[in-house]
Amino acid sequence: MTDLQGQRIVSQLDPDGTLTVSLEDFTLPAPEGRQVVIRVEATPINPSDLGLLFGPADIEKAEFSPGRIVAKMPDPAVRAMAARHGAAMPVGNEGAGTVVAAGDAPEAQALLGKRVTCFPGGMYATLAVADAAMCLELPEGVTAEQGASAFVNPLTALSFTETMRHLGHNALVHTAAASNLGQMLVKICQADGIPLVNIVRNDAQVAILKGIGAEHVVDSSKATFLDDLAAAIGATKATMAFDAIGGGKLVSQILTVMEQVANSGAAYSRYGSNSPKHAFIYGALDLSPTVLTRNFGFSWDVSGWLLTPWMGKLGAEVVEKMRSRVMAELTTTFASSYKARVTLDQALTKEAALEYNARRTGEKYLITP
Amino acid sequence: MTDLQGQRIVSQLDPDGTLTVSLEDFTLPAPEGRQVVIRVEATPINPSDLGLLFGPADIEKAEFSPGRIVAKMPDPAVRAMAARHGAAMPVGNEGAGTVVAAGDAPEAQALLGKRVTCFPGGMYATLAVADAAMCLELPEGVTAEQGASAFVNPLTALSFTETMRHLGHNALVHTAAASNLGQMLVKICQADGIPLVNIVRNDAQVAILKGIGAEHVVDSSKATFLDDLAAAIGATKATMAFDAIGGGKLVSQILTVMEQVANSGAAYSRYGSNSPKHAFIYGALDLSPTVLTRNFGFSWDVSGWLLTPWMGKLGAEVVEKMRSRVMAELTTTFASSYKARVTLDQALTKEAALEYNARRTGEKYLITP
Numbered sequence: 001m002t003d004l005q006g007q008r009i010v011s012q013l014d015p016d017g018t019l020t021v022s023l024e025d026f027t028l029p030a031p032e033g034r035q036v037v038i039r040v041e042a043t044p045i046n047p048s049d050l051g052l053l054f055g056p057a058d059i060e061k062a063e064f065s066p067g068r069i070v071a072k073m074p075d076p077a078v079r080a081m082a083a084r085h086g087a088a089m090p091v092g093n094e095g096a097g098t099v100v101a102a103g104d105a106p107e108a109q110a111l112l113g114k115r116v117t118c119f120p121g122g123m124y125a126t127l128a129v130a131d132a133a134m135c136l137e138l139p140e141g142v143t144a145e146q147g148a149s150a151f152v153n154p155l156t157a158l159s160f161t162e163t164m165r166h167l168g169h170n171a172l173v174h175t176a177a178a179s180n181l182g183q184m185l186v187k188i189c190q191a192d193g194i195p196l197v198n199i200v201r202n203d204a205q206v207a208i209l210k211g212i213g214a215e216h217v218v219d220s221s222k223a224t225f226l227d228d229l230a231a232a233i234g235a236t237k238a239t240m241a242f243d244a245i246g247g248g249k250l251v252s253q254i255l256t257v258m259e260q261v262a263n264s265g266a267a268y269s270r271y272g273s274n275s276p277k278h279a280f281i282y283g284a285l286d287l288s289p290t291v292l293t294r295n296f297g298f299s300w301d302v303s304g305w306l307l308t309p310w311m312g313k314l315g316a317e318v319v320e321k322m323r324s325r326v327m328a329e330l331t332t333t334f335a336s337s338y339k340a341r342v343t344l345d346q347a348l349t350k351e352a353a354l355e356y357n358a359r360r361t362g363e364k365y366l367i368t369p
Numbered sequence: 370m371t372d373l374q375g376q377r378i379v380s381q382l383d384p385d386g387t388l389t390v391s392l393e394d395f396t397l398p399a400p401e402g403r404q405v406v407i408r409v410e411a412t413p414i415n416p417s418d419l420g421l422l423f424g425p426a427d428i429e430k431a432e433f434s435p436g437r438i439v440a441k442m443p444d445p446a447v448r449a450m451a452a453r454h455g456a457a458m459p460v461g462n463e464g465a466g467t468v469v470a471a472g473d474a475p476e477a478q479a480l481l482g483k484r485v486t487c488f489p490g491g492m493y494a495t496l497a498v499a500d501a502a503m504c505l506e507l508p509e510g511v512t513a514e515q516g517a518s519a520f521v522n523p524l525t526a527l528s529f530t531e532t533m534r535h536l537g538h539n540a541l542v543h544t545a546a547a548s549n550l551g552q553m554l555v556k557i558c559q560a561d562g563i564p565l566v567n568i569v570r571n572d573a574q575v576a577i578l579k580g581i582g583a584e585h586v587v588d589s590s591k592a593t594f595l596d597d598l599a600a601a602i603g604a605t606k607a608t609m610a611f612d613a614i615g616g617g618k619l620v621s622q623i624l625t626v627m628e629q630v631a632n633s634g635a636a637y638s639r640y641g642s643n644s645p646k647h648a649f650i651y652g653a654l655d656l657s658p659t660v661l662t663r664n665f666g667f668s669w670d671v672s673g674w675l676l677t678p679w680m681g682k683l684g685a686e687v688v689e690k691m692r693s694r695v696m697a698e699l700t701t702t703f704a705s706s707y708k709a710r711v712t713l714d715q716a717l718t719k720e721a722a723l724e725y726n727a728r729r730t731g732e733k734y735l736i737t738p
Contacts, residue, residue: 052639080664083637246663268452270421271675284663292659294615294650295449298673306640306667 004028004037004101007369008125009344010088011053017078019057023067023344024088026125031103034132036111041144043095043123044336045347045356045365046152047244047283053091053124055081056287059357064350092123092367096138096147100127108132115144119151124344126369136327145338146331148366149180154326154334155319156282156307157184160242161194162314162322163305167278171195173233173241173254176285177217178205178361180336181244186214187333195236199229199250205361220250229257237261241279242305247286251279251302252293259296272297280305285359338366373397373406373470376738377494378713379457380422386447388426392436392713393457395494400472403501405480410513412464412492413705414716414725414734415521416613416652422460422493424450425656428726433719461492461736465507465516469496477501484513488520493713495738505696514707515700517735518549523695523703524688525651525676526553529611530563531683531691532674536647540564542602542610542623545654546586547574547730549705550613555583556702564605568598568619574730589619598626606630610648611674616655620648620671621662628665641666649674654728707735 006028011021031037045053055077062071073081096117102108115138120130138147164172174185177198186209189196197216198209209217216232218225232238233254239262241254255277262275277296282305292302311319326334339362342352347367356365375397380390400406414422424446431440442450465486471477484507489499507516533541543554546567555578558565566585567578578586585601587594601607602623608631610623624646631644646665651674661671680688695703708731711721716736725734 048639055639076664081637083632083635087637089637252658263452266452268450268456268458270424271417271677272673274678281663282667289621290661290663292661292671294653294659294673295445296673298651298675299678301670301672302661303670304641304663304665304667308640309643309668 004030004127006125006127007344008122009053009091009347011091012086012088013073013078013081013084015078015085017073017075019054019071019073021053021069021071021348023348028127028129031101031108031129033103034105034108035103035129036099036108036116036132036135037101038097038116038118038128038130039100040095040097040123040125040128040369042097042148043092043367043369044149044338045367046093047285047359048152049091049093050357050359051284052089054353054357059353062350064348064353067345067348069348069353090122090125092125092128093121094119094149094151095123095128096144096150097128099135102132105132111135111137115142115147117147117150124347124367124369126344136323139327139330142330145366145368146335149336150326150330150334152307153181153184153336155311155322157181157188158322158325159307159310159314160185161188161192162318163280163310164194164240166314167240169240169276169278171197171236171238171240173197173199173238175199175241175250176201176244176283176361178208179244180364183208183212184334186212191333195238197229197232197236197238201361208362226253226257229253230260233257234261234264239275239277243279243281244283245286246281246284246290247288249291249293251281251290255279255296255300255302256293272299274299277301278303282306336364339363341366341368343367344369373399373496375494375496376713377491378422378460378716380460381455381457382442382447382450382453384447384454386442386444388423388440388442390422390438390440390717392717397496397498400470400477400498402472403474403477404472404498405468405477405485405501405504406470407466407485407487407497407499408469409464409466409492409494409497409738411466411517412461412736412738413518413707414736415462416654416728417521418460418462419726419728420653421458423726428722431719433717433722436714436717438717438722459491459494461494461497462490463488463518463520464492464497465513465519466497471501474501480504480506484511484516486516486519493716493736493738495713505692508696508699511699514735514737515704518705519695519699519703521676522550522553522705524680524691526550526557527691527694528676528679528683529554530557530561531687532649532679533563533609535683536609538609538645538647540566540605540607540609542566542568542607544568544610544619545570545613545652545730547577548613549733552577552581553703555581560702564607566598566601566605566607570730577731595622595626598622599629602626603630603633608644608646612648612650613652614655615650615653615659616657618660618662620650620659624648624665624669624671625662641668643668646670647672651675705733708732710735710737712736713738
């Protein structure tokens with residue numbers, strides 16, 4: 001078997017704060033054992049990819065040339081990312097494509113010529129390597145585009161409800177809820193009978209969620225927001241929240257309202273209610289600090305949430321059930337929509353980069369190498 | 370048995386924001402069943418008492434008259450405390466005194482004439498009622514003053530190390546660490562071989578803790594604070610913190626340093642380390658918001674911590690062990706020191722109230738009714 005030549009996007013941060021994101025040629029060695037080589041056909045730009053691709057670098061003021069972006073990273077981030085200094089890091093968590101080469105192992109050979117979806121990293125490329133055991137073969141009739149986002153969002157949405165069950169809560173609040181992920185969560189909660197409060201930021205997003213049948217949709221841009229939130233949390237008795245925004249006061253406001261609901265009708269306690277209130281921050285759409293006013297008693301937790309360690313906590317059986325459900329409902333519950341499709345070259349133009357880096361809900365990009 | 374007449378301090382918040390803290394006469398009915406009536410001899414003013422006594426009311430500008438303080442509560446607090454509007458609430462969590470009346474139950478009768486310590490609330494009074502089963506008889510030779518603080522601080526300090534074990538951590542960080550509680554924690558950790566990082570705010574507090582043999586003491590007022598903290602967390606590998614301050618950036622800084630220590634020498638991950646980092650906020654010496662910069666990956670928890678629900682989580686066996694240890698070590702590990710002793714009347718003077726409400730470490734007041 002000959003070497004496999006391709007192109008890929010890499011992101012390199014140098015100690016002087018220069019971030020270079022560029023398209024480079026590379027050569028893959030022949031796959032061994034369970035490895036398969038995938039010709040990438042569709043790969044989404046998720047917020048979790050943007051953290052590695054650009055991080056908090058100033059893309060607005062970057063220099064753009066064909067196949068190359070050079071930007072300045074703020075000093076605190078340069079220091080925080082010392083471990084990646086000087087390394088050209090491949091980007092792109094997940095995607096779908098066709099297996100064009102495979103190692104000797106039977107499970108690898110079995111995928112030759114098949115269309116698969118996978119989550120190996122380095123998918124912003126014409127060719128990527130994955131472990132055959134971690135690939136899922138796409139069902140007949142499912143396109144690469146339909147299968148490109150089969151891991152990050154679907155497993156995250158399903159893990160939210162499993163985390164809720166794992167920790168003994170019964171209803172959820174979700175922010176930035178009109179995202180692809182948020183729409184999946186609406187459908188999962190409908191199917192599973194889980195009360196869900198969706199927080200969005202404008203009328204268009206309210207319309208998207210109402211359009212797919214969401215019952216509780218609250219708009220944080222409205223003057224009545226806190227009252228609306230109190231009514232929705234009162235109706236659902238939600239005590240757990242998943243927040244994609246991170247920065248600002250929203251998490252604190254959610255906990256405050258949960259505490260008010262828990263206290264309504266109860267006797268006064270200077271320490272607040274004993275009702276557990278748990279907010280998970282799983283994203284950073286707003287990179288500013290999280291501000292907690294702590295006017296919600298002492299029975300509360302605010303925690304970071306990340307898919308991989310939580311799948312570990314939930315256990316192999318639950319994860320296998322989640323993966324099966326994703327494949328069965330890939331074009332229904334777990335369908336994603338994209339604002340634009342770009343090639344690898346186009347992804348590095350100013351026009352595209354500024355738009356997808358804005359991380360606006362409902363404006364996700366798909367790379368079709 | 371005749372009625373028992375006494376005096377007590379009550380705190381009343383009216384819907385218009387007027388907070389009245391006053392000394393009132395009251396009459397106790399004869400005790401029934403397991404109830405005992407205690408002639409209060411010593412009761413400390415803990416930060417947890419100040420929340421009910423004054424909360425965030427403006428004591429600086431209050432009107433003081435003999436046995437009476439009238440202050441203005443800020444509007445947000447007035448709304449948050451709607452459940453206590455109009456109620457004259459007795460104050461004082463814990464204290465020690467002599468049992469002067471008892472109900473019929475044998476365990477109550479057995480305490481008649483005995484000196485006990487207890488945690489029933491309403492101890493800022495000449496007489497208080499408690500459940501005999503919740504009273505601990507003070508050992509021979511232990512004074513009421515020595516036994517006055519046998520619950521809140523000792524059980525809290527012991528619960529910190531039990532919470533640490535319960536959640537699988539091995540070393541601790543503690544803030545405002547020169548407090549009575551902090552000194553108890555130093556002694557417990559010394560005895561139990563638990564590495565402990567103490568964060569204090571000035572040289573005098575460093576000296577207090579060094580004087581009782583604390584190994585890692587870091588002064589947050591120094592320019593080298595973050596480096597000193599990194600060295601101490603690096604040496605102890607502490608991954609859990611208990612914070613009495615609440616407001617500001619300190620909790621965030623602790624988590625950031627824990628993450629740096631976890632990452633030193635590790636390969637770069639855009640999501641941060643998988644090392645769990647847990648900060649508990651158990652006090653509110655600073656009432657301003659908690660500000661989390663979130664530059665510590667996604668494996669972190671910040672939680673409220675309160676003694677009573679955590680004793681429930683730790684279980685009856687652990688709690689019984691803690692209570693026995695407190696009684697055995699009341700004048701050594703769990704000795705408290707007080708800056709001043711005041712009567713109920715004196716506690717309501719401007720001079721005293723301003724000083725103890727400042728909640729300065731090492732300036733605790735004891736009421737001796």
